[in-house]
Amino acid sequence: MVAEGGARAGERAYAALLTEIQNGDLAPGAVLAEVEQATRLGVSRTPLREALRRLAADGLVRQASPRVTVVADIDRDDIRSLFEVRRALEETAARLAASRGDAALFAELAAAFERTARDDAPAAGDPDAYYALIARFDAALDGAAGNAYLTSALTKVRAHLVRVRRLARDNPARLAASIDEHRLIASAIAARDADLAAHATHVHLHNALTSILDSLEASA
Numbered sequence: 001m002v003a004e005g006g007a008r009a010g011e012r013a014y015a016a017l018l019t020e021i022q023n024g025d026l027a028p029g030a031v032l033a034e035v036e037q038a039t040r041l042g043v044s045r046t047p048l049r050e051a052l053r054r055l056a057a058d059g060l061v062r063q064a065s066p067r068v069t070v071v072a073d074i075d076r077d078d079i080r081s082l083f084e085v086r087r088a089l090e091e092t093a094a095r096l097a098a099s100r101g102d103a104a105l106f107a108e109l110a111a112a113f114e115r116t117a118r119d120d121a122p123a124a125g126d127p128d129a130y131y132a133l134i135a136r137f138d139a140a141l142d143g144a145a146g147n148a149y150l151t152s153a154l155t156k157v158r159a160h161l162v163r164v165r166r167l168a169r170d171n172p173a174r175l176a177a178s179i180d181e182h183r184l185i186a187s188a189i190a191a192r193d194a195d196l197a198a199h200a201t202h203v204h205l206h207n208a209l210t211s212i213l214d215s216l217e218a219s220a
Contacts, residue, residue, distance in 0.1 A: 010047035014054050017041075021060050021071055022162040028073040032061060058159050076213060079164055083209045086157050090205065091198040093145040093154065094185060098194040101144025106190035109137055113183035117176065130175050131165075137182055144189070164212060174211045181207065 017037070020026040038048040052069050055061040064070045097106070116133060138158070142151045181204035188197035 007047075009043040010050040010054075013037075013041050013043045013048050013051035017051055017055060018058075018060070018159065021055070022159070022166065024163075024166050026071050028071050030071045031064075032069045032071065034069075058156050060159065060163075074160070074163055076216060078160075079212060079216075080209070082157060082160050082164070083205060085153075086161070087202065087205050089150060089154050089157060090141075091201045093141050093147075093150055094189060094197040094201045095194040096147060096150075097141050097144035098189045098192050098197045100146050101140070101189055103190045103192060105140055106144070106186045109140060110183050110186035110190055112136075113179050113186060117179045117183065127175060130179065133179075134182065137186065141189075171211060171215065174207075177207065178204065 017026065017032070026032070032052060034045050034048055034052075038045045041048065052061060056063070056069070060072055061069050062072045112133060116130070138154075142154065145151065181200065185197055185200045185204065188200055
């Protein structure tokens with residue numbers, strides 16, 4: 001029971017710190033002192049350390065010194081590197097989904113993206129609704145790919161993408177274009193066209209990276 005309770009406390013601490021890093025409450029460079037964070041989160045130091053180890057494995061925190069853990073920085077070079085990995089993983093996932101996935105499910109997702117693209121749709125221009133639909137698509141893609149190692153790698157990449165989206169400003173025109181790009185990817189998977197699914201994914205990620213870097217430059 002103690003071990004189980006400790007595991008739950010470690011999971012709770014991990015989830016809380018992950019959310020705070022992703023939404024910017026814990027900014028890059030913020031020091032995560034063990035005693036302070038354990039007290040704040042209401043856990044002992046053992047589960048707090050486990051949470052920090054998991055965050056380090058995700059690349060979201062780093063050891064500034066043997067006794068000091070800080071939130072990892074993220075800059076333009078990091079974002080480019082992240083997208084290099086994302087491109088390889090998501091193009092592979094799209095190919096696998098086209099050969100293994102439920103065509104009806106992806107046809108329904110394609111229709112959902114098409115409905116969202118309409119100017120009078122409730123989700124049109126709503127970033128929260130957009131990201132909720134993207135989360136549905138990602139979950140379907142992971143399930144269709146049927147590869148636990150690929151899904152694990154994508155989960156880590158997506159943890160960083162939340163930070164990247166926060167740093168970049170939401171651009172209504174880009175959101176609209178992204179909805180249409182996802183519609184094409186979902187349609188290609190539904191049609192079991194692996195080459196088109198991978199190519200559409202490649203184009204989407206190229207456009208997404210360009211938009212993010214342009215946004216960061218404008219903000220700077």
